[in-house]
Amino acid sequence: MKRSLQAVALTVAAASAFGLSAGKSYSAGKAVEADPAAKVEYSGTLSVLTKFGLQQLSPYFIDLAKEYEKLHPGVKVELIQESDDSVKGKTKTLVASNSLTDVYFSWTGSWGGNFVRGNRAVDLSKVIGPDTDWGKSLVPAAVQAFQYNGKYYGIPLYLDAKFMGYNKQIFSKLGLSAPANFEQLLSSCDTIKKAGIEPISLGNKEAWPVVHFIGQLLAYDVPRETLERDFNPKTAKFDDPGYVEALAQFKELADRCTNGATMNGESYASALQAFSNGKSAMYYQEIIEFDQSAGPDSALKQADFGFFVLPVPAGAKGDPKAVEGAPEGYMINTASKNIPLAIDFMKFVTSKEHGQVLSAPPYGQPSATVGGASEANMSPALVDGLKVLKSASYLMPWLDTANSPRVAAAWLSSLQALSGGSMSPEQVMDQVKEAAVADAKK
Amino acid sequence: MTKLSAIRPLRPASRMNVWAVISKTFLHAFLICLGIVVIYPLIWMALNGFKNNAQIFGNPFALPIGWSWANYVQAWNQGVRDYVSVSLLVTVASGLCTVLVSAWTAFGLTRTKMPAKPLVVGFVLGGLMLSPTVAVIPLVRMMQALGLYNTYWALIILYTAFRVPFSTFLIRAYMLDLSRDLDEAAVMDGASEGQIFWRITLPLCRPIVVSCVILHVLFAWNEYLFAMIFSSGVGAQTLPVGLTSIMATHGTNYAEVFAAMTISALPIVIVFFAAQRYFIRGLSDGIGK
Amino acid sequence: MAVTGVNSGAVTYGAATGQGASGTPRSRLRNLLSFRWVAVAVILIGWFVYYPIVDNFIVSTTDQDIFTGEVSDVGLANYDRLLHDPVVWTSLWNNSLYAVISIVFQVFGAFLLAAIIEGLGSERLRRFWRAIYFVPSAISITVTGLLFYFIYQPEIGLLDAALRSVGLDALVKPWLGDPKTAIYAIIAMSQWQGFGYSTLLFAIAIQKIPRELYDAAIIDGAGPSRRLWSITFPLTREMTGLMIIITITGAFQVFNEVMVMTAGGPNNSSQVLGTWLYQQGFIENNFGYGAAIAGVIFVVTMVTGIAQLLYTRRRRVQF
Structure with missing residues (x-):
């Protein structure tokens, strides 16, 4: 038995000796420029x-x-x-x-x-x-x-781009119209909820759906220059008060308009399905999802499908005409x-x-x-x-692809915690800052 | 195994009093409840494959309204067929390689006068302690350097390399217990080592080889980590990876996902019931006397 | 719990009839030639099992940018980061939970169940229950993981619907979406999937106990529970010990079911070492750090592996 163990140790030592260089060698490419005159070879x-x-x-x-x-x-x-x-x-x-x-x-x-x-x-x-x-x-x-x-x-x-899709039929039945500002959106949610309908279906199992809400709100609450400074790992600070404000706004929206903490257990696809089946009044979606929300086979008909840009909260210091x-x-x-x-x-x-x-x-x-x-x-x-x-006036990029992978991961996981109620907006920003600091050190 | 029918350790020999009847009823009820917990989810899975989306989002306990195979056919045509054929190929090829290499190795370790045998035994069986998870990052570039990335060979080689220690362990144990009388007789008749291996030892090891094959099939058919990392695109993906990608690309078309899951679960359950006898005998032999 | 994990040592055997290697000079060449039997295995294992694991430690001392291919030596910085990474501790805790709960259900629970089944009067019934309980173990973890992902779903799932139908509405929740329950929900699936396999193994071990022991105990007037504790349990203790070790090893290699059901979320609450390694190495571009996490898995599985070796040796079962 002892000898067997020795054999293992010996082999590991021997292998490590010749493996030393192999662990580090792999190459990156050189810059290549496309030549417009190049002849295409179809094979x-x-x-x-x-x-x-x-x-x-x-x-x-x-x-x-x-x-x-x-x-x-x-x-x-x-x-x-x-x-x-x-x-x-x-x-x-x-x-x-x-x-x-x-x-x-x-x-x-x-x-x-x-x-x-x-x-x-x-x-x-x-x-x-x-x-x-x-x-x-x-x-x-x-x-x-x-x-x-x-x-x-x-x-x-x-x-x-990201828009809030809504079911015109539900809205008109309850005497609502597309909200003009953020506060009106929230009060519309209260009305819809009272009628026994889910105001906004939101599935956050994949974690990026909430990140998309935050992206649009950040564009409203944080000046563009600050946002762009913070996308760059070398200059990122994430200290603008608009960040915490945007998170708090989202939290309120989550509390009044969605099923709350259960969102982390639902997939975005099933939230889309709920909207498309006419079971929810709104669904925050990409323009490329419009035809999946309302199509010939869905309960929600094209004529009943409407959309609006997520309305701007009062007193927002960023760009109110930005679209994510x-x-x-x-x-x-x-x-x-x-x-x-x-x-x-x-x-x-x-x-x-x-x-x-x-x-x-x-x-x-x-x-x-x-x-x-x-x-x-x-x-x-x-x-x-x-x-x-x-x-x-400005296209706000997706937060999870605009930031470095580490900061993106911090956004994704801590925003899940915010939606689940286990983190405050301030704690989320601490996580993001921490990731940014670790990134800058590299 | 032969003593199987003789053992009834908990059955009272006599004195069937009221308490015994009650406890017996209770035990049976318990076994049946547990059986339902085990089997019902699987039946639910198969039934959901017959439903449409509206029914799936309705009462989960309801039976499907119609028995249309449409979802199963769709799932089969939209990828499952390809995944099944890749899985079959990889499983069969790596199974053959594993069993052959392991039998060779076990033979060398039990029937030859190899020098430094304990070292070799330690080296081969030491592989049992190393987990695939630990190796996965270096293997990514190694497979690329060998030009094996995204080919069947990557999985066949890795499944073989990581399963040989265990299969060798089993077969070697079995060979050690085999009588050597036949070998010695063959040596007297001038048989070579190779002839002894193919004509005498391997046939005698049939039961353990069959168990190894079954265990390997269970492993290779279900392996996920390597399959996920070393294959991409339809045509190279195995069933477990294919299933997750069906799940990801079908949105909320859940019925088809359920059908795909059922199709991929069935073959292995059938294999188990068909080979149950060998499987249990193999395990029984392995557990020791 | 991986079927493979359970396999990987479920098997020991009695006295090894080791053979004396007598190397007369005459047959030395022949003896050397016998290396050909093991050559393929040694090369395969050395190349694809040992070497990558050594390489892993080299990678773990570097910082790599997968996009540019730049590699820089960072010494032990990745290991330092391990110590300060809260998710690593969450993962370790989750892996440990996995181990403990699996020992309760898949070792002790399975032992009791096996004893109950083997106590049944009819052989046909015994075979029936063993096979029924084994079925989930024959199904891929990917399938059972996806299946339970659906079962735990709030809208279409069986679990919440079942709770509602018996009036336990208060317990209804998104099992995988709540950081407090996600890991338990995954572990529960794993028990469902794996207990049949260990029950089968224990059943086989119980079958090997000589019947005369029970007959003698019955004559002495020992009741069923008495016989269970004084005969069945001690005589399958070897199996129990081995199963515990294998269960621990398996619990630290968990990957598939977590990946399929939650991918570690929400908020990393169900992260295990395997999925955190994947997240770091393949999603966040930190190959070096991922390799350091792999190092933790290596240490744990190595320790349990050695424990297994020592255990089987103490039991006079040797390689």
Whole structure:
């Protein structure tokens, strides 16, 4: 027995001797610039990581891939389609194992910045910059959103923003209309609750749904410069009093408008389902979810679906015309063996024709291609949502992708505690500050 | 096992008084209640696969209104088929590798005059103490460096490497207890080690090999951590990972998720009932005399 | 509790007929050649089991940026962070809860259940109950985890509906959404899933007890509970000891069910070491810190592993 143990110890020692160097060696890529003159070679496999894993959305890329393969018989498009929740973990695992796909989904902000910093995103300035043909075919603000260090790295696919969807039928039955300010929203909730209906269905099992509420409130309560200073790990302070105020406002909303602490046990999908079934009066949602809330098969009909921007609390010191939202898009891997092909495929995906398919039901993702999001084929709510989006003075990025992973994790978990009633707004901010301090030390 | 029917330790030989009847009734009631707690959730799962969403969100105890297989068919066509075939491939391949390698190793450790045998025994069985969780971060880059990331091979190799210590442990124990008379006779007849292994030892070890295969199937069919990290995309994902992605991508189309869960639970339950006898005998042999 | 965890040592055996290795010079080459039998296993295990674990410790002394590939040596900073990370302590506590509750239900509970089943008169009934209780163990933890995720759901779940139907409305709650109950809800699922397996193992151990002992006890007038405590329990003590150790090892490797049911939430209240490692390594980009958490799992499982070795040795069961 003793000898067996010795054997183990010996082997471990021996293995560690030759493992010393191996533990540390792995390489990052070099910066790569896309060449607009490069000839596209239509052969080989193109791998694509999408965020359209959701059953209703997945056919979009599957159809495009089939069409593209038909056009170019030498090409095979391999899709990895993840959901909103799983795409973060999957992307990081792929990065860590140096197996990132040729084309991959990215948010704007620090999420996309990571790929730029690590030289994993091709510099697309010469093919998608504002003066290029491709760049001109896309909504300029959307292209700008993927700008880092003066260069363009992303291909925006659609625009996204957060609105409060509401059931017009329930509202009119109770004599309510879209609230003009935050206080009116809260009192509307009281009325709806008295009528025995859940005012806002909110499922926070995934933790980001509440983060989205907070993002919009922060844009109202904290000046834009302060917010942007705090997105940067090196300058972040999170000391503005507006932070605690926004959290307190949310807490009040949670108490008066939702089922309260039970939200942490419900998934966002089931909250959406409750709204879509007509069981709740409101659901805070992304514009890309409009067509899932009210469609031909749902109890909530398109005619009864309305939306408003989360109303501004009185005395807010930030930007009352800000809307939380950002374009979402794709980047191209510097390690891709066939970058021209990847670019060609993405040009194909962002064509006006395909943009129109994407904007129309059942997908309902407002295309970032000029003319893609045309009023003729989109559902009316989507058209109005885009108008609001265009008139917004500031697009507040998602908190969990604008901040560094560590600060984002602090937001996510401590806001779950706030919703569950086990943390005060001040304690949440302490957690966030602590994470920011730890981040700055790195 | 042979003594099975002879043992009735708690049964009173005589004096069936009132208390004995009461306690016996109570025991049976307890076993039945426990049985319901164990089986009812599984039946509920299968039944929910026949419902539609409105029914699922209605009374959870209600029976489905119709018995349409639509959800099962949909689930099967929308991924479950692919996940099942990947799981089958990985399970069968890693099972074969594990049992073969373990039998070889056990043979070497019990039937040869290998030098430094205790060292080798310690090395192989020491692997029992190391958990996959601890190795997962370094393995990510190792698999990438070997070009095995996102292939079946990653899982086949890892399942084999992490299960060989345990299977070797079982088979070696069994071989140590086997009589050597046949081996010695074969050596007299001039048989080589290889011939002894394939013609004599391995056939004699059939019961324990079958148990190892069953235990390996239970492991590989259900493994999640490695499967989640080392495979991505339909076509490389095993059933457990595929199920979570079905859950994530189906929103609130719960009926199909229930159908997918039921489909993936069934084969292994059937395997268990079919091979129950071997399984229990294998465990029984392993537990010692 | 992982089926595999229970397996991994449920098996001991009696006297090993170790063979004397006599190396006459004549057969030395042949003896060396016999390494070919173990070569594949040694290479596989060395390469994919031992080496990564060593590598893990090297990774744990670094800080890595997965995006840029930059690696910097930070010495023991990650271990220092471990000590000050409240979630690590939550995780350790949750893993320990897992261990303790599993010992109560899957070792002692399963022992009692096995004794009850083996006491039944009819062999057919005994086989029936053993098989019924085992069924959940044959089903993937992913499936049972998802199933219980639904059972605990407030809107569609069985549990809250059952509570309401018997008038216990006060107990209705989002079991997985409440930080106070989330980990208990997960552990309860794990007991449901795993007790059948250990019951089966105990049943087999009880079957091996010679019947004459019971006959003699009955003649002496010992009642059922007396026989349970003075015969069945002491004679399966070896099995019990082993099961306790295996249960502890398994409890510190828990990953799958937590990942599927809560992913550690809400507010990290149901985090265990395995999921916190995943969160740190694969979600928050801290490979180095994740590796340090893996180090904690390594130490705990190593200690229980050695305990298992010593235990089986003390019982004169040797490798």
